[in-house]
Amino acid sequence: MSVLNGNALEGVNKPKTSRGEATFRKLLEAAEEVFGEKGYYETSVVDIITRAGVAQGTFYLYFKTKKDIFRHLVVHLHHEIRKHVQLAVAPLNGRLAKEKRGLLAFHEFILQHRNLYRLLRDLELVDEELFKWYYGSFAKNYARRLAKAMEKGEIRRSDPEALAYCLMGLNVFTGMRWPLWENKPAPAGAVETIFTFLEKGLGNPGDGPAGPPPKEPP
């Protein structure tokens, strides 16, 4: 992956002692808070170091620029969201069930980590490359799972990548409408509609004449 080199991102100097470790963390926590509250562009490095309680110069010991600490947080966020959704979805069987639970888990994540999630909304403007990496990598994984589910005949056969983008859009926009804007879960009626849309849209096994005739496995 081009954004990461080894474990660390470019422009980030990991600390080497435990004292350094502590300030590094303080900076990250402060940045997460302030970015979340005011957004990337309205936040200054001074805001970050003030909240972290360190001096200006200290910031540049660990991060080359303001953008670099932002990137670091975004990559972290990426892992967190995936972990949260994976965890919720793992015990379930069948793509459709996973898909439904996944959507709810995603909405939960937004509610529980508004600040962190807001970074993602900023990402497109701050670093378009990283933004593409983020959704591209998400989509690739997603498509892989969808393809597997198609193999198993759990969902209708179609272009997995296109489907992945449809589903991501659906998740993001519903997550925006209720969790993000209203700060509460989507109401039952909405969830029901979304679930039915997913169910019919993906095509459950019971669907008769819908998809192309199932290919025989080679």
Next chain:
Amino acid sequence: MSVLNGNALEGVNKPKTSRGEATFRKLLEAAEEVFGEKGYYETSVVDIITRAGVAQGTFYLYFKTKKDIFRHLVVHLHHEIRKHVQLAVAPLNGRLAKEKRGLLAFHEFILQHRNLYRLLRDLELVDEELFKWYYGSFAKNYARRLAKAMEKGEIRRSDPEALAYCLMGLNVFTGMRWPLWENKPAPAGAVETIFTFLEKGLGNPGDGPAGPPPKEPP
């Protein structure tokens, strides 16, 4: 609508002579280009006036701040997109057909007006209120049409607003993947997948056991 007062936005002084009209337009065109290329935050007023070929002070004759010219462009964009999609969709019958054609028209719009469309992506960060107005107003209209189609039995009965957000997300994300990122229309296979997803997801008349029993028209 709270964002507009009369015909003009706050913070915008419309010109009163035809000379003024010309510079006003030059400024808007320049702003559209530069915002589109570099994004809102990376663009300075100097960038705009340089491209427009006018002096600094002239800018402030017509716009109170940089944000105000941005808002003006966004409202313009909102009308343009709607017009473009409406026009493409008007001659068709049936919600599903309109939905399909609408998605293609939206993708076309992105391809033909990249710069203008990019403003929309910036909007969320620049002015969250206006952003909510934008999608909220879009969704409301969308939901109204969907509700009508439900009445007519063209699509499955469900929560129109939730459905509207699903569909907007689907449009935006597929529009991002191909038109925006690759600068070309979505490939045939992807379109087919998206269309089928829409078709089954919305529930077409041919669907037997899916929706609630069709109500007889009054």
Next chain:
DNA sequence: GTGTAATATGAATCAGTTGTCATGTTTATT
């Protein structure tokens, strides 16, 4: 405990940016 690398500091530098203003020109109106 000595020396070296790591960590911390905050004042100073530097590269912009926005928005204003005094001055001058053009246009519309009479």
Next chain:
DNA sequence: AATAAACATGACAACTGATTCATATTACAC
């Protein structure tokens, strides 16, 4: 042609915010 309103100019005051640097302290290997 006179006049007032509209339009245009570009220098500049006032400010914001990112990054650097000389200096000082602390941690750790030996």
